Each structure stands twice: as structure tokens, then as C-alpha cells.
Amino acid sequence: MPPPIVLASSSETRLRLLRAAGLPVSTQPARLDEEAITASLMAEGASPRDLADTLAEMKARKIGERSPGAIVLGCDQVLEFKGRVFGKPATPDLARTQLQAMRGQTHRLLSSVVLYHEAQPQWRHIGEARLTMRDFSDDWLDGYLNRNWDSLRHSAGGYLLEEEGVRLFSAVEGDYFTILGLPLLPLLGYLGLRGFIPS
Numbered sequence: 001m002p003p004p005i006v007l008a009s010s011s012e013t014r015l016r017l018l019r020a021a022g023l024p025v026s027t028q029p030a031r032l033d034e035e036a037i038t039a040s041l042m043a044e045g046a047s048p049r050d051l052a053d054t055l056a057e058m059k060a061r062k063i064g065e066r067s068p069g070a071i072v073l074g075c076d077q078v079l080e081f082k083g084r085v086f087g088k089p090a091t092p093d094l095a096r097t098q099l100q101a102m103r104g105q106t107h108r109l110l111s112s113v114v115l116y117h118e119a120q121p122q123w124r125h126i127g128e129a130r131l132t133m134r135d136f137s138d139d140w141l142d143g144y145l146n147r148n149w150d151s152l153r154h155s156a157g158g159y160l161l162e163e164e165g166v167r168l169f170s171a172v173e174g175d176y177f178t179i180l181g182l183p184l185l186p187l188l189g190y191l192g193l194r195g196f197i198p199s
Helices: 012-020 034-043 048-064 092-102 138-152 164-168 176-180 184-193
Strands: 005-007 025-027 071-081 084-086 106-117 120-133 169-173
Touching: 005 012, 012 025, 012 176, 034 048, 048 071, 048 106, 048 120, 092 138, 106 176, 106 184, 120 176, 120 184, 138 164, 164 169
Parallel strands: 005 025, 005 071
Antiparallel strands: 071 084, 071 106, 106 120, 120 169
């Protein structure tokens, strides 16, 4: 009998992706003070890539130590733009400022997943995508924020590519699942290789 799979997150998008792939997954959100951890890591000079990986591992470890028999997935996504990290915007004004800064420019999304089993990290992967925003107008941006604030405030950078946020972009390079916050194909490959899911 394969071990249960637990997502250490409250992300509805990640849960939906895993269940759509046929995985019997449950959720146990790992409660971390991500803002404080991020600030501490950035003060120590951590790269955006290291930041995404560390946060994903901390989430997986927190749940994995309580459920050592389970396969626990910790995930995190970081938006990097010109050496700065943009998180989930706290207000529409902050979202507007972030999106205006990235207008007409290219940024990176780094999506990390760390798999814990038997209270140890067993596997990790960081997917990367590059997204270029079009030169949208301030009027359109204001309407976008008004129409979509309830959903986009939960996303790094202030947009969701799977919703109206796709209209912010002129080009996207990278794996769609990575953009949604979960490098799904490498994860499924590893789970199959280990015999955790039928393959």
C-alpha cells in the first residue's frame, strides 16, 4: 500500500493540479511566518532560488516530522525581478506598483517543491519560468485590479496567469505548471520512479 500524500499548503491551485493528475492527496497547511523568514533570509543574502527552496523545505519538514509515514510535499514560489523579490501584494496599491514596475519587462518565477518521507527530505526540484509583460495602460491596469483583487492578492506579484492576468503578458517561456506554482511533471516522474504512484 503506497503511503498517503499530504500537501503542506492551503493552495487550492496546487491541490487542484495534484487531484486532476489522479493523486489521492490531502492537505495540512504548514503555518509559518513567511514574511519574517523571507526578511531574515534576504538579510543574509539568500538568492531568490535559495529562498524558494528553503521555504518549501521548511513547510515540508513541519508537516513531515508530524507524519513521518506520509509523503509530504512542501512548495513555494518566488517572483524575482531585477534582483528584487516580489511577494503577495498586501494592498491594491502595492499590486499596482509592482505590476507597473514590471510593465514591458521580463521577470522570473521560481517554483520549488521538496518531498519529505520518513521525516527526511528525499527529493527537491526548482522549476523556472520567464514571463514578459506587455505595455498595458494604467486605465486597463486599474480595471484589472478592481475586477480581480480577491483572487490576485493571493499570488506572487499580483496576477494569476490562469485568469484575466494572462492579458498582462506578451510572452511566456517555461512550464505552465511551474507558473501555477508546482513543477508537476518532474514530481510525477519521481513519484512513479519510487513506486509511490502507479506508472
